[in-house]
Amino acid sequence: MSELFHLLGHDCPLGTYPAPVVPVGRLGDKLVAIYATTSGAEVVEVAPDAHFTLHDSDTEDVLRNFSHRNQRLFAYDANHVVAYNVSQEHEFYARVLSNPSDEIRNPFLRLALAKATRDAGVVRRELTDCAKYLAASAPDLVPSWYEQERASAVKAGIEDYELPRDAGALLERLDFAEPEEKGLTSVVPNVAIVTPTKVATRRASSKIISVCILSPHPSVLGEFERILAKASQFMVIPKQLESTPAPDLRSLDPPKAQVYVIDAHVGRQATGALLTNILERFADAHLIVVGDAVTAEAYGYSLLRQGVKGILTYTEAREQLFRALPLVANGGFWVPRALLSGFVDSVLTSQGRRLKSDSVTSLSRREQEVLDSLLENLSNKEIANKLNIAERTVKFHVSNLLSKFGVRRRADLIFLTLQRIART
Numbered sequence: 001m002s003e004l005f006h007l008l009g010h011d012c013p014l015g016t017y018p019a020p021v022v023p024v025g026r027l028g029d030k031l032v033a034i035y036a037t038t039s040g041a042e043v044v045e046v047a048p049d050a051h052f053t054l055h056d057s058d059t060e061d062v063l064r065n066f067s068h069r070n071q072r073l074f075a076y077d078a079n080h081v082v083a084y085n086v087s088q089e090h091e092f093y094a095r096v097l098s099n100p101s102d103e104i105r106n107p108f109l110r111l112a113l114a115k116a117t118r119d120a121g122v123v124r125r126e127l128t129d130c131a132k133y134l135a136a137s138a139p140d141l142v143p144s145w146y147e148q149e150r151a152s153a154v155k156a157g158i159e160d161y162e163l164p165r166d167a168g169a170l171l172e173r174l175d176f177a178e179p180e181e182k183g184l185t186s187v188v189p190n191v192a193i194v195t196p197t198k199v200a201t202r203r204a205s206s207k208i209i210s211v212c213i214l215s216p217h218p219s220v221l222g223e224f225e226r227i228l229a230k231a232s233q234f235m236v237i238p239k240q241l242e243s244t245p246a247p248d249l250r251s252l253d254p255p256k257a258q259v260y261v262i263d264a265h266v267g268r269q270a271t272g273a274l275l276t277n278i279l280e281r282f283a284d285a286h287l288i289v290v291g292d293a294v295t296a297e298a299y300g301y302s303l304l305r306q307g308v309k310g311i312l313t314y315t316e317a318r319e320q321l322f323r324a325l326p327l328v329a330n331g332g333f334w335v336p337r338a339l340l341s342g343f344v345d346s347v348l349t350s351q352g353r354r355l356k357s358d359s360v361t362s363l364s365r366r367e368q369e370v371l372d373s374l375l376e377n378l379s380n381k382e383i384a385n386k387l388n389i390a391e392r393t394v395k396f397h398v399s400n401l402l403s404k405f406g407v408r409r410r411a412d413l414i415f416l417t418l419q420r421i422a423r424t
Helices: 057-062 087-096 107-115 120-137 139-155 167-171 176-182 218-228 246-250 268-281 297-306 314-329 337-350 365-375 380-387 391-405 408-424
Strands: 005-012 019-027 029-039 042-046 071-077 080-085 191-193 199-203 207-213 235-240 259-263 286-290 310-312
Touching: 005 029, 005 191, 019 042, 071 087, 080 087, 080 365, 080 380, 087 107, 087 120, 087 139, 107 139, 107 218, 107 235, 107 380, 120 246, 139 207, 207 314, 218 314, 246 268, 259 297, 259 314, 268 297, 286 314, 297 310, 297 337, 310 314, 337 408, 365 380, 365 391, 365 408, 380 391
Parallel strands: 207 235, 207 259, 259 286, 286 310
Antiparallel strands: 005 019, 019 029, 019 071, 029 042, 071 080, 191 199
16 A cells, blocks of 8 residues: 555544544545554545545644554544544543543444443443433333343453443443433433534434344444444444354344344355344344345345345445434335346246235235235226225225335335245
8 A cells, every 4th residue: 555645535424423434535546435453454445426525624734644554533523523543542532432522422322432442431331321321211122232232342351340240230220310411411302412513402213223233243343333323213232243154143042133234244155044043033023234245136136035124235334224224124125226126027027927915814805906906016096997996995905004014115015025925
C-alpha cells in the first residue's frame, strides 16, 4: 500500500451521530474505504457514485495528518470528526464515554463502545444501564440478553464484573433513576435524541426486536453490534460459532430470537445446516443471511427455498441491515430485486406458470380462491370479475389474508406463498 491516501470524507454505518465512522478517500485512482487494524489496513474499493459524507475545509484541516494505516475516525457530527490510533482504542472510548458533553444517549451504542474499552468498570456500568432500559420497556427479553452479553464480554477478557450471574437477581438490584441522569429523558414512552445541532423527540417503539447474530468471527459480530446500536429497538444477542462444520451447526443450540442474522462465511453447506437447525427449533424465526456470494443466482435461490427472508452482501449490510430488520421481523422480505424476480420466474417455470397455493387450514374457500388469483398477478378488479364478487369484498379478503399470513404488503403475501411452493 505505497500509494498516497487522500481522505475525502467518511461513511456513517449507524446513520446518526455520535458514532464510529469509516474513512473514505482516494488511493491512487480508486475511491476506497479504509479499515485500519493493529496489523495494517484493509482497503475496500467502493463505487465512484457511492454516497458518503464529504468533509468541509475545517475538518480537512483538522485531519490533515490522518494516517490510514493505523488510525480510525470517530464523528460527533458530520464535520466534527477526530482521529485516534488503533493501538489506543481502549483509552479513546473510555474518554468518550466519560465525557458528559459528548451526550451519547443510546444505551446500546454506549455498551458497544464500552466493550471496546476492555475496562470492566465501564462495561459493568453500561451493561447495567442497558438492563435498566430493557427492564422498563421489555422485561421478558432481559434474561436471554443479559446472559449472552455477559458471556461475550467475559470471553473477550473482561472478567471482573461483580454482577450477579442470574438476570433475576440483577433486576432486583436495579435503580431506575440512573438512566434519566445519563440523558435518557425517560425510558418509556419518549426518548430525547440530542445532537450538537438540534434537539428532537420521537415516540419510542414499544416493540423491541431481538436479533441473534451468528458468526465465527468476533470482528463481524462487533461490526454488526455497532451498526445496530443506532436504534434502541434492537436487542442484539451475539453468538460466536466455535465450530463451523455442518454437523456441528446442525446440532448447535442457538439462543431464541425473533430475527437471526447468519454470516455465510461458514460456507454454503454449513449455512444450510444452521438455517435448518434454527427453523426446526423456532418455526416462526425470521432469517437474514449476509455474505459475498449469497446474491449469486443458484445460492440465492437455495436460500429463499429454505425460508430466508433477507439476503445482503457485507457491504449492503453495513448500510441496510438496520432498515432490513424491522421489515423482516414483520414478515416482509429484503432481497435484491433481480434475485427476487429471477426466483419468482424459476418457480413459475417449474410449475408451468399454473400456480395453485397449498391449501391452508385456516383459509376459507373464498380466501383460497382470492389467494390463487393473486398468484396470477390479477388486480382487485380483475379478481372481482373472475369470482363474480364486489371489489370491496376482494379487498376484505386480501386484508384477512395479510393478517393470517403475518405480512403487511400484498407483494410479501405473494412472495411468501411462492416461497412455500418452492420448498414443497
